[in-house]
Amino acid sequence: ELGINFDHIWQKTLTVLHPLKVADGSIMNETDLAGPMVFCLAFGATLLLAGKIQFGYVYGISAIGCLGMFCLLNLMSMTGVSFGCVASVLGYCLLPMILLSTFAIVFSLQGMMGIILTAGIIGWCSFSASKIFISALAMEGQQLLVAYPCALLYGVFALISVF
Numbered sequence: 001e002l003g004i005n006f007d008h009i010w011q012k013t014l015t016v017l018h019p020l021k022v023a024d025g026s027i028m029n030e031t032d033l034a035g036p037m038v039f040c041l042a043f044g045a046t047l048l049l050a051g052k053i054q055f056g057y058v059y060g061i062s063a064i065g066c067l068g069m070f071c072l073l074n075l076m077s078m079t080g081v082s083f084g085c086v087a088s089v090l091g092y093c094l095l096p097m098i099l100l101s102t103f104a105i106v107f108s109l110q111g112m113m114g115i116i117l118t119a120g121i122i123g124w125c126s127f128s129a130s131k132i133f134i135s136a137l138a139m140e141g142q143q144l145l146v147a148y149p150c151a152l153l154y155g156v157f158a159l160i161s162v163f
Helices: 006-017 034-049 055-076 083-092 095-106 112-137 143-162
Strands: none
Touching (some): 034 055, 034 095, 095 112
16 A cells, blocks of 8 residues: 555665665666665664764755655656666665664774775665666766766765774
């Protein structure tokens, strides 16, 4: 009745967790915001467990980042994209950042190992998001152009996790 399709949530989550797997652009055309809201809440909760009360920053940066990516992708693609699709993709690709903030509960991320782990997680998030955007919007050959602003957005989330 609520319109929550758990099968699509699972498929989108697996698409993010397997970044080398070919993304199915058809599942990303649906604007599902239940999964991204849960992932944002989980990210805020893991930050809270690390002693950082950052829920407002997480939702504020998410909203501004989604708006910026929406404008950028509409300028770059021929077909255009809806705001819900952008918010859905960026929210699902926040999942590896939850792993980083969970790791930050137990260990400090301010050493060399933390820098390497953080860079890997940012790369994972941005690669997954750009791969999904490229497949959903038929923008072959433009993955690096889409990955760069995604990496900047997820870099801000990583900064919240590290510091």
